[in-house]
Amino acid sequence: MFARFLKDTSHEHKQNAIDKTKKGEQRVATEKENDSHTSPFSESSTSKISQGSGDETLSKRKIDLYRAVIRKIFTPLENHEDLRLAVSAPISSPSQVSHKVHVEYDPNSSTGFAGLPPHWEQLLLNAGIGTQEVEQYPQETADVLRFHNKPHLPPIATDDILAASDDQCNDFDMSPVCSIILQQDPYMFYKDLKKIGEGASGSVYKATSLDCPQHRVAMKKVKLTSQTVHEAMETEINMMRSIQHENVVRFYEAYEWEEYLWLVMELLEGGSLTDIIYFLMEHKCYLEEKQIAFICQEVLKGLEGIHALRRIHRDVKSDNVLTDFNGHMKLADFGYCAQISNEKLKRTTVVGTPYWMAPELIRGKPYDFKVDVWSLGILALECAEGEPPLLHETPLRAMFLITTRGPPGLKNPENWSCLFRDFLQKCLIIDPSKRASIKELLLHPFLKTACNRKEMAKLIRLCRKVPEHVPFM
Structure with missing residues (x-):
């Protein structure tokens, strides 16, 4: 950027070089009085350069040109004659920053790697993956470590689950999930809840319909600890209600009440x-x-x-x-x-x-x-x-x-x-x-x-x- 600016400025000053040479002497005198420090482009420094470099003496014309460039860069914006310099792009904060771990193979290491984070080394040692196995399968080892240390994300919470790929995907109700989740207390519709299982996402109960005592269902109770959990459950509901097959558990309805989401499904008592x-x-x-x-x-x-x-x-x-x-x-x-x-x-x-x-x-x-x-x-x-x-x-x-x-x-x-x-x-x-x-x-x-x-x-x-x-x- 600075090189481009020098080029543009030198072109601008080329036409007025003679006039600026005369004005340069006055500027030098003024600057020597006002400046508290010696500039690398001052006359005193010029004379030193002239004495020490012989044929390489900087001309006053070139010094004036450099001085004008420096002044335009470091002078407050309101003093710039060239308004184009007043347009400046703000420096944004870093984005998408990721910490890179630099690892290389080391046969003398207990894990076969040099540069591994300590908890990665401990994982390899605890898993019994030795240097010979690492040497034979370095990429596979790295892939497994990457998977194991990847933050556990909620299942497919960000997937585009409603993307239709062919006509078969449009044969079911694609209305928003929120429209089928009833904002009511499930105990108003079901009774005799008995816990029959525990899963990673919540507990499963067996229950009986109040309207039809012969109708028994399974109810999955999930605590909505965050918006991410809510989205993950909406995903599961969408998947279940879209699949009508004799070898797939049927989904009936869902209730959201207080801090919990209840999924009502087909009960298989076996x-x-x-x-x-x-x-x-x-x-x-x-x-x-x-x-x-x-x-x-x-x-x-x-x-x-x-x-x-x-x-x-x-x-x-x-x-x-x-x-x-x-x-x-x-x-x-x-x-x-x-x-x-x-x-x-x-x-x-x-x-x-x-x-x-x-x-x-x-x-x-x-x-x-x-x-x-x-x-x-x-x-x-x-x-x-x-x-x-x-x-x-x-x-x-x-x-x-x-x-x-x-x-x-x-x-x-x-x-x-x-x-x-x-x-x-x-x-x-x-x-x-x-x-x-x-x-x-x-x-x-x-x-x-x-x-x-x-x-x-x-x-x-x-x-x-x-x-x-x-x-x-």
Whole structure:
């Protein structure tokens, strides 16, 4: 900027150089009287330069030019002859500031890195990730650390959940969420609330309608601690009310009263799939292959309905598969569900439960519907062995191993059929572009081995200790 100003000013003074030379002597005399300090462009300094530099003596004309430039820059604005100099841009405050951590590989370090923040080093040490593993997988280690230390944001609170991507997305009511949230006390409509579960976002109750005693519902109670929580719950409501499918839990209505938001949903009294798995493990039993095939088939149908609306569930696991006493299985908990529009065919938000998460999701890479396919494969392994792979590892090391070891597998593959192993292999391919789609898996021959619904209902009732002759309401 200063160089450009010098150029413009020199051009301006070129025409009046002779006149300014004469006036310069008077200015020098005046400045010597007024200035309390010696300027580098004063006559005294000029004479010194002249004596010491011989042929390089600065001419009075050039000194006058420099002096005029300096005066225009440092004189108060109201004294400027050139009004263009009076226009100045204010200096704004810094924005989008981020602290960069400079890290490099160091084989002599206990963690394999030099420059790591202390709490990052402690995380690696606690997770048992040593220098050899860091040396072999430096980028994967960095990705996992970045994910683990990323601030926990509320699920998809900033997602454009109402973006319609095709005609299928416009088949349901898209009115604002606030218009369907009733500002009333839910106790005016429901009674006999009994707590049946506790989740990350709130408690779940079983309740009975005051108007129709035969109608029982599940009510999720969430404390609205901030506007962000409110927006996250609005997202979940939007997702639930837009999906009408026999393998997805139905949403009825919502109430906002005092500091709480109540979501009223379909009640499935069989509990979660996790309850069934744990009950069998306590009795040293596991799900049979035909029962696993039935579960996978039901979950695949639910995912097919969700994906048809260009949505990703992003948290498929046994806790989020609910059952009833008639053998139905339905996907629940849409707090992590996300919309994919035509403008955003892949997402990069990192959410989900670590042990069921796809490797591309952990590493923060763009992902799509295939993350649900990976989670389904982990769910199938959980059904077969009672828990997901790596559950005994810390979450950080589990994520590291998911991204570096390759696809997990059965502990004793020889005990399972070729069809089941092939089904798992197609779900758990590291490269999502080669991973099977929902439609492909629905045609897999493994699903043809599934038991019927009546047999599954019998198992559910057994696990919940409900006699077979008791009808389900």
